[in-house]
Amino acid sequence: MSDDSVRYTSWHRAALENKGGLFAVLSVVAISVGSLVELVPMMAIAYAPEDIAGIEPYTPLEVAGRDIYVREGCYVCHSQWVRPFRSETLRYGEWSRAGEYIYDRPFQLGSRRIGPDVHRVGGKYNDAWHYEHMKDPRSTSPGSVMPPYDWLHEATWDKDDVAASVHALHTLGHPYSADVLADPGGVAFKQAEEITARLADSNIKTTPDKEIVALIAYLQRLGTDGRAAVAKAPGGAQ
Amino acid sequence: MTAPTPNPRETYDDDVVRLFFGATVLWAVVGMLLGVIIALQLAWWPANLGLPYTTFGRLRPLHTNAVIFAYAGNVCFMGIYYSLQRLLRVRMFNDTLSQIHFWGWQLIIVAAALTLPFGLTQGKEYAELIWPIDLAITVIWVVFAVNFFGTIAIRKVDHLYVAIWFYMSFVLTVAVLHIVNSLALPATLTRSYPVYSGMTDALVQWWYGHNAVAFFLTTPFLGLMYYFMPKAADKPVFSYRLSIIHFWALVFLYIWAGPHHLLYSGLPDWAQTLGMVFSIMLIAPSWGGMLNGLLTLRGAWDRVRTDPILKFMVVAVSFYGMSTFEGPMMSIRAVNGLAHFTNWVVGHVHSGALGWNGMLGFALLYWLAPRLWGPIARPAWVETHFWMATIGIVLYIVSMWMGGLTEGLLWRAINEDGLLQYPSFVDIVNRLQPFYWARFLGGLLFLSGVILMAINLWMTASQAGRAAPTPVPLPAK
Numbered sequence: 001m002s003d004d005s006v007r008y009t010s011w012h013r014a015a016l017e018n019k020g021g022l023f024a025v026l027s028v029v030a031i032s033v034g035s036l037v038e039l040v041p042m043m044a045i046a047y048a049p050e051d052i053a054g055i056e057p058y059t060p061l062e063v064a065g066r067d068i069y070v071r072e073g074c075y076v077c078h079s080q081w082v083r084p085f086r087s088e089t090l091r092y093g094e095w096s097r098a099g100e101y102i103y104d105r106p107f108q109l110g111s112r113r114i115g116p117d118v119h120r121v122g123g124k125y126n127d128a129w130h131y132e133h134m135k136d137p138r139s140t141s142p143g144s145v146m147p148p149y150d151w152l153h154e155a156t157w158d159k160d161d162v163a164a165s166v167h168a169l170h171t172l173g174h175p176y177s178a179d180v181l182a183d184p185g186g187v188a189f190k191q192a193e194e195i196t197a198r199l200a201d202s203n204i205k206t207t208p209d210k211e212i213v214a215l216i217a218y219l220q221r222l223g224t225d226g227r228a229a230v231a232k233a234p235g236g237a238q
Numbered sequence: 239m240t241a242p243t244p245n246p247r248e249t250y251d252d253d254v255v256r257l258f259f260g261a262t263v264l265w266a267v268v269g270m271l272l273g274v275i276i277a278l279q280l281a282w283w284p285a286n287l288g289l290p291y292t293t294f295g296r297l298r299p300l301h302t303n304a305v306i307f308a309y310a311g312n313v314c315f316m317g318i319y320y321s322l323q324r325l326l327r328v329r330m331f332n333d334t335l336s337q338i339h340f341w342g343w344q345l346i347i348v349a350a351a352l353t354l355p356f357g358l359t360q361g362k363e364y365a366e367l368i369w370p371i372d373l374a375i376t377v378i379w380v381v382f383a384v385n386f387f388g389t390i391a392i393r394k395v396d397h398l399y400v401a402i403w404f405y406m407s408f409v410l411t412v413a414v415l416h417i418v419n420s421l422a423l424p425a426t427l428t429r430s431y432p433v434y435s436g437m438t439d440a441l442v443q444w445w446y447g448h449n450a451v452a453f454f455l456t457t458p459f460l461g462l463m464y465y466f467m468p469k470a471a472d473k474p475v476f477s478y479r480l481s482i483i484h485f486w487a488l489v490f491l492y493i494w495a496g497p498h499h500l501l502y503s504g505l506p507d508w509a510q511t512l513g514m515v516f517s518i519m520l521i522a523p524s525w526g527g528m529l530n531g532l533l534t535l536r537g538a539w540d541r542v543r544t545d546p547i548l549k550f551m552v553v554a555v556s557f558y559g560m561s562t563f564e565g566p567m568m569s570i571r572a573v574n575g576l577a578h579f580t581n582w583v584v585g586h587v588h589s590g591a592l593g594w595n596g597m598l599g600f601a602l603l604y605w606l607a608p609r610l611w612g613p614i615a616r617p618a619w620v621e622t623h624f625w626m627a628t629i630g631i632v633l634y635i636v637s638m639w640m641g642g643l644t645e646g647l648l649w650r651a652i653n654e655d656g657l658l659q660y661p662s663f664v665d666i667v668n669r670l671q672p673f674y675w676a677r678f679l680g681g682l683l684f685l686s687g688v689i690l691m692a693i694n695l696w697m698t699a700s701q702a703g704r705a706a707p708t709p710v711p712l713p714a715k
Binding site for chain 1: 279280283286288290293294295296298299357358359360361362363387390391393396397398403406407410411414418423424425426429430431432433434435436437438439440441442443445449482486489490491492493494496497499500502503504505506509512513516575578579580583584645649650651652656657658661663664665667668
């Protein structure tokens with residue numbers, strides 16, 4: 001013990017390592033520098049480092065669909081993030097811009113591709129494809145390891161629930177018109193009827209209140225605003 | 239044996255250490271069993287069982303929460319409650335706070351298990367728990383912090399040993415990370431939307447996510463290494479000066495590294511570059527810690543051959559060194575372009591989680607059991623466990639390296655015509671099956687070792703009974 005105390009005696013030991021409070025404060029200062037430098041600039045700009053004209057908030061039905069996407073943990077296997085590589089734009093389409101995500105709460109970029117990226121899946125397949133794919137993934141994608149999500153075809157979304165979500169997102173700054181805010185559930189139901197009508201054309205009978213309908217609405221919207229906006233922008237799609 | 243002392247403040251509170259010990263063993267088995275189940279689901283999809291509650295998308299967050307916050311969290315609390323009292327020569331500040339901390343934390347884990355399988359999630363990786371549970375975490379963390387700093391305030395020695403600095407940065411930084419990342423507006427009792435959107439949400443999340451690795455899985459474990467490794471080796475720490483330098487460098491540099499999770503995304507280039515550069519610089523303080531740990535064994539290496547606890551520790555610290563070299567390499571943009579989104583990342587994470595956090599945790603359990611109860615019931619099993627764990631990790635990591643490189647290379651392969659050489663994604667998925675099976679076997683072997691440990695420790699505790707309370711030594715005048 002005595003050897004140690006001789007060896008370790010130094011100015012900083014008495015000044016710092018013996019002072020719990022000061023040590024705690026300084027260690028918080030140490031982690032604050034990097035945090036502030038990186039986080040504050042991104043927080044200071046309201047949404048994204050680049051504004052893209054034509055990015056609109058999700059419709060109430062798409063919000064319900066997105067909530068289902070988050071609930072099922074789709075982000076665990078599917079990214080929503082096409083990187084600016086030739087191999088990725090060939091496989092998935094236009095690469096992902098920061099400004100496209102401004103209405104994404106929570107963000108769903110993902111970190112793993114057990115399945116393919118889905119950021120440009122909107123419009124890639126028809127509604128019936130998604131309906132069948134969720135019921136039995138191997139019917140549309142032979143060899144897939146995705147589990148079936150057939151309960152989505154039975155479970156129903158709730159109008160009040162959709163309203164609560166839309167109002168919360170509105171509070172956070174997502175612009176919704178007074179008409180939508182007056183009856184988010186009703187607006188959602190109308191869009192759902194359009195989807196069920198299209199499904200009926202493919203000989204699929206279902207009702208607008210089913211969760212699968214909301215999920216299809218969200219998936220068909222994914223990446224479409226961004227794709228259209230980039231095509232119109234100077235320089236266009238790459 | 240001393241007679242039972244009438245005043246409990248004259249002894250260390252080892253009851254709460256025993257509680258955290260039991261919770262550590264329980265959640266190790268549960269969390270790693272979940273890992274093996276979801277590993278099987280990737281090799282053989284019918285293991286999703288056709289139920290919403292057991293799909294990969296819902297169980298994977300349960301697995302990560304269980305191993306990080308339940309297993310590794312309880313390891314930290316167990317080791318901190320044991321070592322803090324002895325380093326400061328005083329009983330914990332308040333026994334009631336200790337009990338609230340223990341039971342509160344276990345209730346949070348149970349709440350996680352009762353929400354995540356039911357699809358109640360925030361959808362942010364490693365921060366999935368819904369807002370009411372987030373609030374509970376904040377309250378329990380404050381309880382822990384008051385108890386922790388209270389103990390420091392009433393300490394009977396002047397000096398704060400290096401382990402305590404690392405514990406301190408754990409207590410403080412995790413609080414900051416959790417609060418900033420969890421800020422959200424509730425829409426219902428079980429659903430909320432983050433106050434940040436899109437890329438900003440992604441940046442805040444990965445600032446949190448990477449620093450959960452830094453300040454939940456690294457700094458407290460380094461603190462534990464600094465206390466328990468010299469104890470187990472019966473040697474003083476190699477260098478006090480090195481511990482100072484690598485502590486400050488580690489806490490200052492680590493916090494910048496988050497953006498390496500967002501390379502080639504829409505995040506501004508300057509932030510991506512900062513994330514990459516600081517990640518590479520992190521090799522220095524990380525290896526400072528590894529070397530200080532390994533060099534502590536100078537003159538004791540012959541005992542590593544015979545002492546399975548030292549074996550666990552040496553392999554743990556070696557895996558720490560390995561994964562803190564691999565991580566910076568993967569943060570280099572060009573390497574990340576290949577590695578990102580692949581199984582390589584999963585392998586990398588598990589060399590840290592199974593190797594560093596797993597093995598060091600097991601070493602602590604085997605070292606503490608005789609001090610909290612009595613002699614290990616089956617000493618030979620400890621050696622068996624060590625080899626099961628080591629071979630299991632190697633199978634796991636090698637299969638994930640191979641699987642990761644396979645998919646990474648096939649995704650990007652372009653043929654002579656400038657088109658994708660493997661346009662079918664699902665074909666690439668099917669080529670990964672052998673690696674998924676090998677990973678499953680590696681994980682199963684690792685889990686079997688943990689179950690062997692659980693049985694051994696159960697027998698130890700039930701055969702030996704509780705050890706007598708350790709008296710707090712009188713302050714040296």
